[in-house]
Amino acid sequence: MVLNQFALQEVSYEQLKTELNQLGFTTSLNTAVKSLWRQWLLKSMPECRTMSARLAKLTNILAYPGVDLKEFLIDDTPISAETFYVVGLQLLKFTWHVDFEWNNILDKAERLGIKLITGDYSDPIVLQKAWYNLLLTHTKFGVTLLDDLASRGFYQNLSITKPFFINGKAQAVFDTDQLIREVVYVETDVDTDGDDCLDLIKVEIVRPGETNDGLRIPSLFTASPYNQGINREVGNKAMHDVNQLLTRKNPDNLSYEDIRFKPDQDKVIHDKREVKGESEVAEETFGREASYALNDYFLARGFAAVYSAGIGTLDSDGIQTCGSIEQTQAMVSVIEWLNGKRRAFTNRTDQIEIKAGWSNGSVAMTGRSYLGTLATAAATTGVEGLKTIIPEAAISNWYQYYRDNGLVIAPGGYPGEDADVLAKETFSRQKAAGDYLHIKHFFDESQAQMVRDQDRDSGSYNTFWDERNYLPHIGNIKAPVLIVHGLNDWNVKPRQAYQLWQGLKNVDVPQKIILHQGQHIYIHNMPSFDYLDIVNGWISHYLYGLENGIVDHLPDVIYQTNHFEETWEALPEWGSQRKQRYQLGHESLTVEGVVSEFSEQTFNDQLTKKEFDIYKKDAKAWLNDLYHEESPLKKHRYFAKTAPLTEAIQINGAPIVKLKVASSQNIGMLTVRLVDFKKAKRLKKNPTTISLHGLQLGYHWRDESLAEFRFDTPSDYQLISIGHLNLQNRHNPWSADELVAGEAVDVELELQPTIYRLNDGHELGLIITGTDFEYTVRGNQAIAYTISLAESSLQLPLENLTIKDSFGPLAPEFDQ
Structure with a gap:
């Protein structure tokens, strides 16, 4: 270890x-x-x-x-x-x-x-x-x-x-046997269910008993639409069929300003409720919250844990809107209540106001995926009282979650999911039959509108998606940001964290990032890495005002290496300025300056009906064949590799592929994969449990199982990065370009950013296809793609390596 x-x-x-x-x-x-x-x-x-x-x-x-x-x-x-x-x-x-x-x-x-x-x-x-x-x-x-x-x-x-x-870190000195659990209903400024009343949202609070004796403490707020349950069966039934044709778009000259989301300035703002009394004691409690272990850890250290599922969820008003401005505003309302700037009530009917008298007004937002997404969204409002956010595996642009460069793209593992599906799945008001009776018709109508607005037919960026893109509003962020993301997260892909990271450079707030080798996971329970201590020092500083020097002490970038177990290193930046260019050749990638003897290469996207039927039922079989040189897919892809590397290289940032490519039809799409080839041990993408209940979160308090990334059995390859593009959106995702059958066009595609090391002896591979059975629509259309090799290249951002051997003998050999 x-x-x-x-x-x-x-x-x-x-x-x-x-x-x-x-x-x-x-x-x-x-x-x-x-x-x-x-x-x-x-x-x-x-x-x-x-x-x-x-x-x-x-x-x-x-x-x-x-x-x-x-x-x-x-x-x-x-x-x-x-x-x-x-x-x-x-x-x-x-x-x-x-x-x-x-x-x-x-x-x-x-x-x-x-x-x-x-x-x-x-x-x-x-x-x-x-x-x-x-x-x-x-x-x-x-x-x-x-x-x-x-x-x-x-x-x-x-x-x-x-x-x-x-x-500089808060210690576990609070009595978790005396925790107070209470429910309040925060009044928002939105009316998403059309009943002419401002939506109330349910908020669950867990706080140390010492706060009843006058102690004022900060809050860890987790905004989780899953918190009050989900409609899994409803979501599964709502999944869209991905076996669809890629359709042609009519060329246009749309500018970003044409589709930019503009809040409705004429929207009616309803009057706030009349206060009919006040109470210092909540009327409602609960047995066990749908908790997050990070928050549990801090309950013993003098922080309150606050949870809200928000609009459209069980015991709250409103409907689910999946990333809309109303959802953001509703979650911001909770922060404002904790900061003393907004009202909450003891129940949904009596209008008895209750204040957060135990709160010192300082809030951090925590959570993974949708939870971290709403933390980012809230931060872009600049709301007072939000002192920091810790978004883990969070979306910063919903378009790049369900779409990419003019294509409908599934989140990894969920083909057919879309914004409307997630809204249905998290609309937990449906679980209360009586409540659902009154809201069903309105929700169904809003869902039908969402399906139209999200536009699966074109896959283009539009006003619906611009409303759900937080990146243009980064300049409003006042809260320091500690980003956590997986370099192998193909659900919320690494670009979501990378673009937030890059955008924050122009904002005067402290920012740090932690990058691990996993998929869509939490990392607080890994004994080899002091994630809990990092967060402890961070929030002790920002929520308690402790001058502990943690901001200057922590490296800007902490990342987990892919070539050793239990090894984390630091970098000054995610995204190297040093570039290495590779020329595309016939089955070869060569360093810049070596000209290919082959001028072009063509592959056909259409499979036989038998092959197509096999792959659409089993995308893993398609992937397995895709990565092997001798394969049924040999004529249906471009496949090239470097010679075995003579020295290690480390990619740091977003690879860029430049292609001159022609489609045999007036439609087309490309999928580009960057791959590490060589039989070797590689880290599993999900940690292995090493000790059940091994992580103790406090005295007589909750626990968590410990896990670590372990090497898997040797494999022949590993995906490094991926990118998708509709050839009609080669300049931007909102404007459709003309595409003439047989006419070559220039394409520049930025792949997902990463930090990845290839050791000497490994081969760097590039695979280009049309259809991607994991992510894109699958029409099996007769489209041939021709790549002009001499005018096509791969550009890698490379880190200057300083080989560290201090941990080598403790880790299993990387290659086999």
């Missing part, structure tokens, strides 16, 4: 000493060093109620070969760095003879990722520094040693002021 701790900060000796004393670890320089360490060790057994029990625990710990810790602490042998870290590794739950041995113990500890303190361990200051760092080092089970002590009851008999911070 390797620990990657980016959030562990060096502090002054004075701060270190103060924090150790606050924790009850005395820093007296008049106490013998060995006696001091003994006191600290005995205090680190909070589950033991008697001295006898603590001393018995010492016998379970090895001090050095042949001597246990109890024996060591009473003999005359001085503390050495070796003994300290042998004991330290055991406290961190590493196993003797499995994870480490006595030989080269310091080297082994360092290679495990532990920051060693050098010096003479008979010096109490050296020992204090080493102990402080050890407390803040991750155990084998995903939390720091101090967090582990907290989950065992360390803080139960410690007199401290709440909230409590160590190393």
Whole structure:
């Protein structure tokens, strides 16, 4: 195992000493060093109620070969760095003879990722520094040693002021047995169900009991349309048929201004409800919220967890609109209530107002996918009180989720889904039959309009999609942004994070990004990476105003490497300025300057009926054949590779493919895949569970299973990046270009951005097809595409590699 701790900060000796004393670890320089360490060790057994029990625990710990810790602490042998870290590794739950041995113990500890303190361990200051760092080092089970002590009851008999911070991070000192759960109904400024009343939305709150005694705390708000349940069966029935023809568009000269979304300035704004009374106590509670483990982790640390499914969901007013401005405005209303700028009521009928008197007005938005999407949307309004957002796998442009460059494109794994399908699926008002009775007709009419507006026929960018594109409004963002995204997320593809990241460079707010090698997943439960500590330092700073230096301390880009397990590295930027150009040839990619002897290459998109019927039922079979050189698809694609690389390269950014291509018809589409070829072990795209219930989130509190990215069995290839384009939208997604059958046109296609390393011996491959059985419509039309090779190229943004070998021996060999 390797620990990657980016959030562990060096502090002054004075701060270190103060924090150790606050924790009850005395820093007296008049106490013998060995006696001091003994006191600290005995205090680190909070589950033991008697001295006898603590001393018995010492016998379970090895001090050095042949001597246990109890024996060591009473003999005359001085503390050495070796003994300290042998004991330290055991406290961190590493196993003797499995994870480490006595030989080269310091080297082994360092290679495990532990920051060693050098010096003479008979010096109490050296020992204090080493102990402080050890407390803040991750155990084998995903939390720091101090967090582990907290989950065992360390803080139960410690007199401290709440909230409590160590190393700039909030500690788990709040009593989760006394949590308050309450429901309020926030009044929005929108009326999406046409009843001439402002929509009320249900909000569930979980907050520490200490807030009833006057403590004011910040909130982690998760806006989740899934929170009150979903209509899975309804969504499945609403899926669109993707076995459709690609249709021709009439050429036009539309400008962006022609389709730009303009809010309705004449829209009637309804009067707010009359307040008929006030209450300090909510009327409604709940048993268990549809929680997010990150929020659970912070409930023990002095943050409230706030959840709302928003308009069109169970116990709320309105209808589902899938990313519209009304959905954003409704979620912003919750922030405004937490910030004291908006009203909420104890129920939906009596108009009894209730305030968030426990809130300090500071809010962070958290969550993955649709949840993180709404965090980005809310931030683009510049709403007061939103201090930061942490969008994970979030959409920044809905068009690029359901469309791309003039084509209807499915989110990975969901062919046939569209905005209307997601709206139906998340319209959980349908679950309350009586409520649904009154809203069904209006919702059905709105859905029919949504189907027309989203326009699956053309796939072009229009006003519907512009309303759901948050990127033009990035300049309004005032909240610092911590982006988290998967480089192999083919559902919410990496471009969604990349474009937000690039756009924020022109906005005066701090921004950081974390990129992992997974798909559409959370990453808070990986013991090799200190994600929880990073977020802790980040929100402790922005929500509590703690001056902890975390913004300057964290690298701008943290990414997980694809060539080792448990290895995370830092970069100053996502998107390298160094470019390498490759010339397209007949079955070959060569470095710039080598001219292909073949002038052009043609492939036909149409399959036999038998082949088409097989592939449309099993896209995986199509993919498998696509990636193999000898394949039934050989005449239905362009397939080229480099010679085996003589040295490693690392792509950092968005590859660009430039083609001169002709279609045999006046319609056409292209799918471009960038592929790593060589039989090798590669990381799985979903983490492997390594310990059920292994991640403890607090004392007598919830837990989470631990997981890590592990190498899979050797495979022949891996997709690096992908891109799609309608040849009639080669200049922009809203304006249809003319396409003349047989006439070559110039195309420049930016593929999905990535950070990806190919080791020496690997081959870089480029595959171009028309139809993509995973993502596009599938019409099996008789279209032949001809690529002019000499005028076509691939451009890669390459990172200057500094080969790090410090983790190599701990990871399985990359190639087989």
